[in-house]
Amino acid sequence: MKKLLFTLLLAALFLAGCDRQERAGLVFSVGGAPAELAAWQDLVDEFRQVSGIEVELLRQPAETGQQRQGLILALKAELPTPDVFLMDVGWIGLFAASGWLEPLGDFDRSPFFEEVVERVDVHEGELIALPVYMDGGLLYYRRDLLALAGRDAPPETWKELLEDAVSLLPAMRAENPNFYGFVWQGAQYEGLITSFLEFAGSEGGFVLRDGRILLDVPANRAALRLMRDLIRNRVSPPSVYTEMREEEVRLFFQRGDALFARNWPYAWRLHQQPDSPIARRIGIAAPPGPTAEERVSTLGGWHIGVSRFSQRKEEAMEFVRFVTSREAQRRMVLALGWNPGRRDLYDDPRVLEEMPNLAELKEVFEKARARPAIPYYPQVSEIAQRHLNAALAGRVTPEMALQQAEEEIAALMARYGM
Template sequence: MNVSIKVLLLCGSMMATGFAAQAAEISMAANSTGKNLNFIREQLVEFEKQSGHKVKLVTMPPSSSEQFSQYRLWLAAGNTDVDVYQTDVVWAPQLAEQFVDLTEAAKDVVSKHFPSVIASQTVDGKLVAMPMYTDAPALFYRKDLLEKYGKQPPKTWKELAETANEVQDKERTAGQKDMWGFVFQGSAYEGLTCNALEWIASAGGGHIVETNGDISINNEKAAAALEMAKSWIGTISPQGALAYKEEEARGVWQTGNSVFMRNWTYVYALGNGGDSAIKGKFGVVPLPAGTEGETAASTLGGWNAAVSKYSKNQEAAIALVKFLGSEETQKKRAVELSNMPTIAALYDDKDVAAAQPFMPLWKPIFETAVPRPSAATKVKYNEVSAKFWGAVHNTLSGTGTAAENLELLEVELTDLKGDSW
């Protein structure tokens, strides 16, 4: 079938769905964490069916740091091969100049989304990416093991360590030699920034760089929080946790070899999958607080879809990002992958609540989630984060004390800031 005939046949369908009448071939870069790629492939089939456009999927690694590096190279070179980028919530200020302003195209749907999420993707008044889903981490716990030993989900990090140590030791004595108390993302990458920000913020140690641009990281509470986490390595957490990203932590957890795990909510659906050793045996609660009376801190996460300003088919690309951020697609993603919607109404949806019983409880967490300091540090955020996770990783691995590493970090960030961010 030649192109002109194909376009004529598809015209009625495209006009009915509001998509452009001219079919185009576009491409989208997306990450490979969990079942994200499988889900997106299924949605692209539906999008192609409705719109007549064709979409090529460009597979990216699961590490957000590696994705960002590749994206920055492509965009700096004016790459026309990728039209749509799946983007992390913190990238908007750094890549805004390379993306199309979606304000006008999305004016009919932005009011459905959490204002904080829309704000996170708005730079100098321009909406540079459409939200696909938001995220905040959870504490996953083995419900069966806590019940077995008469324990409750911990409210503080100190309580977590005590419970993890006790249950771990008793399970090992009972023959579960590979059991650990707690797994998290300890590798030197963006995920460690998220974890460490939670430890520090929940202890009252600030947010690395505050909203006014002040560098706040070098303080006693922040140092104490990192020393606390350092004490976990080799006791309740394996030495290998220093190389864990999301999927490595999930691997230990899902095979039944950890009492607790810090991870993002996509793990919930996978943990209850047919091939999971812990299906039906776990629960999720918000992350612990630093101490009694302190507020727990969950790092704001989430992924979006942005249109490259170098795209030769921007109309089709904009149609795709609106489709991927639509209420229908977000509902499917929530039900199938336990990814958190950015559309508030879906937290009251009966189908979503039935598939993911924990999800409605997460709505207030997003309203108080802790953002990484990308807005304050703008285009320098990636360097700030890399220096921060480097200092944290050095501390966890025993290279210098937390106080020493944070003092050095303050000097490095001050040099990086210069006169302003």
């Protein structure tokens, strides 16, 4: 009862300002920076001209966790709006298993990254979402400094990365005492998991075996030890585990205070701005791995889906078709420097002219690794974040952290009858 009131109240707040009057058209929930929302507004205006369907943008905060909460409350209350929304790859599994996503029916999947669609967007044989834009973890490196060390290629293994950093650090620190080798997302939040999966490589991560989720496996132990030692040996700054999120990593690297950084593709444009001290001195590559063969990039990105409670499903489907069309995607790519969800744009000459990196990124995305598509992934991730972060802080050993996380995850699954 309280939950119901609470849900309704928050859902009402969530929809504040647009829930009163009879709605003229679709409500589309989308979050992001002001520039992104402006680009969405343009796209929605164009859709109205083409189809005659009115679409109202329900503007959301940029932060993924906050967007998830807002949507969960509206969908839990079975509200008819928003009709269409964007979802982070990390929580499509939860939305699908909760029965909130309307199957999209027959859609030509071939223009999209098929492996990604197969792993993330298909639930019980039905297509329930489609990628709007793609993300994958990348290694950013200082081309100018690696050249100084006589290296012409970025590292392919963590060992090589460490060697590069160690060989350059003394000279760099003589000039700039705040210089570090490698900055990455290590604070206690979802980003820690995305870095961890790349440190662990294809043999580690959340290992699904016999209906259990294993964490205490050799690849993960080695990864967590490496992560802790990077901080301990001051190759990475201690603030990695207290404050490093995407933007902190970007700012640190952009100040010229690090040789390597782990970040998403969005950082590229910002690093290359004319006023950036590192503009034209950097390169990107797929993240290193324990061995060159075990390299993985963590899959990120936003996918579009239609609410099962929508009363305008036909129009919503048409909007999904429009947003994922080649023309609309190209517009968004050119406006925002996004990585499109459609694979066929990665060879588009007009797009490649603007974004020459796209060819490289395509390869990264094709091999990118999705987080487990289980409905209770947010809880599993929360447990793992807490223990991994404790190991980085030196509060527990890596072995203990992984073991305890594994036990807590097993208890969680038992509680859900999984």
